[in-house]
Amino acid sequence: MKLINKKNFISIVCISFTLVVCGKLLLEKVIGFTDRHYTENIFTCLGFSIIITAVLALHFYLQRFPLIPVLIAQYAIVICTTVGFVKLADIIADTDTNAMWQMILSVTIPFIISAAVYYITFFRQIKKANDIIAEINHVSINQ
Amino acid sequence: MKLIKTKERGLTENYLELHYDEINDETKEVISRLDTTLSNVEGTYDEKHVSVPVTEVLYFDTVDRKTFAYTDKMCIEMRITLRNVLDNYSDAGLIRISKSAVVNVYKIDHLQGDINMRTTIFLKNGEKLVMNRGYKKEFMTELERIKERNRK
Numbered sequence: 063m064k065l066i067n068k069k070n071f072i073s074i075v076c077i078s079f080t081l082v083v084c085g086k087l088l089l090e091k092v093i094g095f096t097d098r099h100y101t102e103n104i105f106t107c108l109g110f111s112i113i114i115t116a117v118l119a120l121h122f123y124l125q126r127f128p129l130i131p132v133l134i135a136q137y138a139i140v141i142c143t144t145v146g147f148v149k150l151a152d153i154i155a156d157t158d159t160n161a162m163w164q165m166i167l168s169v170t171i172p173f174i175i176s177a178a179v180y181y182i183t184f185f186r187q188i189k190k191a192n193d194i195i196a197e198i199n200h201v202s203i204n205q
Numbered sequence: 206m207k208l209i210k211t212k213e214r215g216l217t218e219n220y221l222e223l224h225y226d227e228i229n230d231e232t233k234e235v236i237s238r239l240d241t242t243l244s245n246v247e248g249t250y251d252e253k254h255v256s257v258p259v260t261e262v263l264y265f266d267t268v269d270r271k272t273f274a275y276t277d278k279m280c281i282e283m284r285i286t287l288r289n290v291l292d293n294y295s296d297a298g299l300i301r302i303s304k305s306a307v308v309n310v311y312k313i314d315h316l317q318g319d320i321n322m323r324t325t326i327f328l329k330n331g332e333k334l335v336m337n338r339g340y341k342k343e344f345m346t347e348l349e350r351i352k353e354r355n356r357k
Binding site: 122125126128129130180181184185187188190191192194195196197198199 | 298310313315317318320321322324337338339341345348349351352355
């Protein structure tokens with residue numbers, strides 16, 4: 063089943079964008095940080111929400127390929143886009159000296175967390191399925 | 206509705222007999238389930254027409270637009286599509302595991318996941334099938350449904 067499709071693409075982007083912006087605002091409030099490039103950063107969040115949702119949507123079409131190469135390819139696409147974006151932003155406006163590193167980290171950390179959650183969920187599902195199969199087999203033997 | 210099991214030595218084939226005054230909803234449900242479970246898969250094997258109980262089929266798959274049913278002893282070529290197999294034998298415990306394969310859940314021994322998140326299905330006869338990631342959710346939902354049905 064396709065999880066991200068044409069019908070829900072915009073709504074997924076909107077939800078992701080809202081969550082990211084809420085997280086950003088909460089973090090800024092907690093640490094007392096004032097964002098001098100508020101507008102640019104908000105549009106950056108929107109841009110990345112669209113790109114990452116689009117990359118994740120590719121997952122459906124890549125199901126026949128082994129997952130590790132798929133994850134690596136998806137990560138490579140996101141990192142290349144990030145690097146390209148930071149380079150472009152560097153030409154247009156002033157960016158922090160650590161902007162590249164910060165952006166790479168901002169993409170890598172959620173990516174690793176998501177991959178870990180995905181793996182844990184997968185192996186828990188396998189265990190659950192094996193328990194159900196054992197129960198079904200037990201019932202059919204007893205019947 | 207009562208279920209009475211009676212052991213009879215020397216029977217050539219097990220049989221079920223239903224005693225009723227009136228067929229109520231519960232009985233109807235049991236009959237409809239039995240109809241599917243006791244139905245046969247028909248096709249050709251070794252250029253001969255064969256008919257095998259669907260419960261004996263390990264899995265179905267499609268190769269070059271031809272559908273095959275695999276049992277312990279034979280591979281039966283069928284004249285229907287995989288979609289028809291699922292529609293015709295919906296209550297026989299069949300679950301789709303890829304675009305071209307359907308497995309009989311009662312013939313599964315266990316599942317095993319690998320690092321690439323592909324699920325290998327080990328059948329009771331030792332054969333292995335690979336489940337596509339895209340069918341995992343459908344597989345789990347169907348497995349839960351079969352579990353609930355068996356509990357009733």
